[in-house]
Amino acid sequence: MTPSEYAAKAQAKFAHVIEKSTKKNLFLVGKRIFLITGDHECATRSSRSKMDLVVKRGGTLITKYDPELVTHIITLTPSKVSALKALGLKTLAEIPDHIPTLTWDWVTTRPAGKLDHEFMHVAFGRFDADSSKAAEYSEKRKKAKIASDEQDIAEDHSLIDGSSAAFLPNAPPALPLERQRTALRSVGSKGKEPYDPLSEFYAKAKSDAEAAWPHYEESDSDDPVDDVVKSKKKSVFTCDQKGANVGKCVNQDVVDKLKELAGLHEAKPSDEDKWRVFSYNKTIRALRNYPKRIQSYSEARAIKGVGDKTAQKIMEIIQTGSLERINYERTEDVEAVNVFKGIYGVGPKTAYMWYASGCRTLDDVKQRKGGITVSDVQEIGIRFYDDINMRMPREECGAIFAKIKPIGARLDSKLFIEIMAERNTRGKLDCGDIDILITRATDDGKTHKGSLLKNLLRELHLRGILTEDLAVPDDFNDLELTYRGLCRLDSSKPRRRIGEEIRSTDILCVPYKSRGAALLYYTGDDIFNRTIRYKAGAMGYSLNQRGLYSNVIRDRNDRKRKLHKGTIIASETEEEIFRILEVPWQEPHERVRS
Known part of the structure; x- marks a missing residue:
């Protein structure tokens, strides 16, 4: 079914939903929307779900671009070429000024249910006709930038003019590595439990590692976009307990089923499925560290990071040994895409392209069904598919x-x-x-x-x-x-x-002089690496895979840009980096925080 055909169908499909909806939910009433999906001959599941949402919120989908009818253009693709093709235009300048071109975020990040801030979600650089809004937005950004710069200047002076000097090491004669490690283990110890100087940074490191998707809390709503909006307001991130549970997980059967379900959602392109992957992964981490066998729904629900629907799934697995949702989500396209992604050098984009060309199995790929092309590296991945995917x-x-x-x-x-x-x-x-x-x-x-x-x-x-x-x-x-x-x-x-x-x-x-910093960086894990870098920054240093630097000066307009890269003070051993940062020594396997 083409996008246009589905759009026409959606208008009638949700007529009864609109009748029962509250005024607050019908925030697109009066909006005649031309939706650029980026699909060609067939509307994908992701595009269909977005069309459904537009109609359920009172909007009218216009199936063919007509400047006399359309009030808003929303694009799901960043490609100008695809947009112009869908609109049937040669240039974006042909779009009348009163019709804004907007990204999908205009719908999902509506402030307090209002959609009047079009200028904050402009696609292709087109502001709408109301230039006062653009001026207002630019002025707000300018003021925010000035405030941010003043804060950055204050921080830079505090680090450069005094505080960082306090952390510069008085380098003592080097000790043998084992003696250094023994000494580092006792750094900052308080009583019987060793003090962990990185603990205050775990939350930030964890949230940044998961930052592509904020915390997702399950609800009874049938609208996943509503859940997205609520989660952004809450901005709650999960932080794992220090260390990792390397022993046997007493709920491993539940973990395995949820991982399988998450993998099926991961193969799908929609934003809703990405949110579900995030939610299931959060639950999996919580279950791995949960010390007891779960006995009831209430116990599962009480675990931090486990929502109502996931708790129901957990009990289904415990009581039946299976999860029906897995069979529902295991569709033909997901099965095929997961097979193709197992080929070395094949990502989601190529996998879906091969599926669209008619490939369904590894043999189809070997036979180049649909005229697909395969690179030399991908050919190696096909030949040794089983070997490469074996642990x-x-x-x-x-x-x-x-x-x-x-x-x-x-x-x-x-x-x-x-x-x-x-x-x-x-x-x-x-x-x-x-x-x-x-x-x-x-x-x-x-x-x-x-x-x-x-x-x-x-x-x-x-x-x-x-x-x-x-x-x-x-x-x-x-x-x-x-x-x-x-x-x-x-x-x-x-x-x-x-x-x-x-x-x-x-x-x-x-480089030989960077070997210690490189060992630290490439050993991981990711959360530990982020955390120790945050502590280095808080102490006035900068840490990367080449070494630990002092007296780094950053551009106040772009914190990622360094005006002075600083002076390297430690890089040859992990021990000297730990010592300067006052971190107790931990063996690589003890650094697991994920």
Whole structure:
């Protein structure tokens, strides 16, 4: 069904809903809306849900653009080309000034149920005809900017003119690493329980990690957009307890089913499904840390982060061992897209494009059904689909690294090589890939720049450890390099990933002086990394994968832009960074906060 056909159907479909709705809910009454969905021949589920909402809120959908009828244009796509094609125009200038072009946020972020702030949700840079609104909006932004700048200036002076100096280290003679770690464990201890100097930053780190989607609280409303608006007003974020529950989860069966359901929603493109993924993931984290087997609905509902509907699902799983909603959400498009996303180098966009071309199975992709094209990397992903998607035992990961490390040592005795997976997976039975950090001592005036990585890769290929290349550096004459490929322990074992595209660590070469900061950065986890960076900032420092810097001066108009990058004061070991930031030493597997 085309978008136009569905729009016409939606008008009649919700006539009875409009009759029963309150005036507050019918905030689009009188608005004649031309909705640009970006769909071509077939209206997607996401587009249909948005058309439904427009009609349910009293709006009238205009199926063909007519400037004499349309009062508002709303676009679901950022593409001007798609918009002009849908409108049947050559330029946006042909749209009369009295018809604003707006983003979908105009509907979902309405302030107090009002929709008169069109200028705050302009699409394609078009302000509406009422220039006074644009002037008013610009003036408000200007005043807010000035206030923000004054605050930034005050903060910068407080950090540069005095307070940061108090944190500059009086570098004592270096201790052996184990003695440093023992000393760091006692930093700030109070009584029997060790004081955690990062605790005050966990909430901010957690919220930023989840920041793409604010807290979503389930409700009995049949309108997910209403839930979105309420959640934005609440702005509540969940913060996990310190540390991770690495023992056996007593509600693991519930976790597994909710993960399966979240995965099905994750494969869908609509905003509503993204919110559901966020909600289920929040519940999963809470359940993993819940110490008891859940016995009742009221107990499930009492767990922070578990809403009414999710609590019902939890009880269904506990009582029946299954979840009917999974079967409902496991539609043909989701099944196919999830299969395609398992191909290395294929993301959601390509997966949906292949589905739209008629592909439904991996064999369809192999046969190039629908005339689809496949890159060289994707072809490798297809050939070794099962191997790449198989989890790897930690023992096998360690055995592969045990083969790689001596080969590197024979090439250069000063090579520093560390495996990331072994650092933070203690207690886990498997891992997804192998991530390796490489650098070289520089006390003889030499570095790893040049042929070192190239020679190592050649040796690993000759010995059958590396089997396929997925990404090779363009220029080996750099201190920072990344390689990605497939490897295996021997010919009887499946191929394994060296590096994962999402994380992009792979075989990572870094400058020798940055090795400690790089180990800290690439070990993770993400929440711990964010938290320790926040503490560094609060103490007047800046921390990244290259090192810990003091006296950083930021542009007051753009906090991300540094006018002076500062002076590096720690980078060669994790221990010295922990010591300066007054953080008790924690082994990599103890840094899990997610």
